[in-house]
Amino acid sequence: MLAHELVRYMNSPSPKGRACIKVDLRKAFDSVRxxxxxxxxxxxxxxxxxxxxxxxxxxxxxxxxxxxxxxxxxxxxxxxxxxxxxxxxxLFVLVMNALPYSIEASVQANKLGHFIKSPNNISHLIFADDLIVFTDCSLSSAMELQYLFSSSKAYGLQLNSEKSQLFCTSNAELLVERLGISLSTLPVQHLGLPLQSGYLSNTSCLPLIDK
Incomplete structure (x- = not known):
């Protein structure tokens, strides 16, 4: 639900634009170092x-x-x-948390731009191996994410650029070139619920209610 609310906020005015990356890792369990x-x-x-x-x-x-x-x-x-x-x-959750930790450290060091500037700024959401990163569309943020995804190979977490998805409000070509991730369009499924720019309908929430 929180992921949906953040995605719904994407179209609000922002000087640097907003980007959301739905990260898929290549054979995550099999490659842990x-x-x-x-x-x-x-x-x-x-x-x-x-x-x-x-x-x-x-x-x-x-x-x-x-x-x-x-x-x-x-x-x-x-x-x-x-x-x-x-x-x-x-064990995988412990290893997987290394990547979000690096992302949050980059945000705190002002190397990775804010999606929403607030005291409780959210840079990412993670559940097991499902990771979504929220940032701006600046060149500096794209370069920092490129570095973080490249560094994660050292501990066995490699970005699957073919299955990862990028959603952004500006500088699409720049982000696609830097990250090697194709630009996608909403809605998209995440943990059983659709991520979309509009409100969720009762029907959309049925899978969550059934659980």
Whole structure:
């Protein structure tokens, strides 16, 4: 609901325009770097014994594949978190939060422009691996986002430019060129609800009510 209200605010007058980026990450679970996961756990003050146990669970798993109906393996992976493992979503959320943290730090350092200038300015919304970034349409903001998305590759979070979506009120060509994301049009689905410039109808809210 908050995402919808922010998108609805996009068309309000703004000197630098407003941009909304719906971020899609390329095979997010499969590409998490274990070295970075270890550093995240340390930064969260996990005991060393816990970190060792967690990494043993992550790093020692073996995999087998079917080739022409026959099992081939076993072999170990070099990165990533196993899907279906109850521990993996929790670890992924910890790793995923590194990108929003960097975004917020850039906003606080005035490197990334404000979407709405207010005491409670919202630069992004995140739920698991669903991330939406709100900023202005300036060149400086586009360059900072380009840097942040490029830096996130170091810990295994790579922007999927083909599936990510860009919505903006001005400087569309500049943002498309810098970020490599195609310009999209509203409405678009987000967590079961449409993001659109108008008000939500009762019918649009039914999926949320059913949950």
């Amino acid at each position: 274990w070295v970075f996961l270890k550093e995240v756990l340390r930064s969260r003050n996990f005991p060393a014994s816990w970190i060792q146990l967690i990494l043993q669970c992550v790093q020692t798993a073996s995999f087998s594949i079917l080739v022409n109906g026959s099992h081939v393996g076993f072999f170990q992976s070099k990165c990533g978190l196993r899907q279906g493992d109850p521990l993996s979503p929790l």
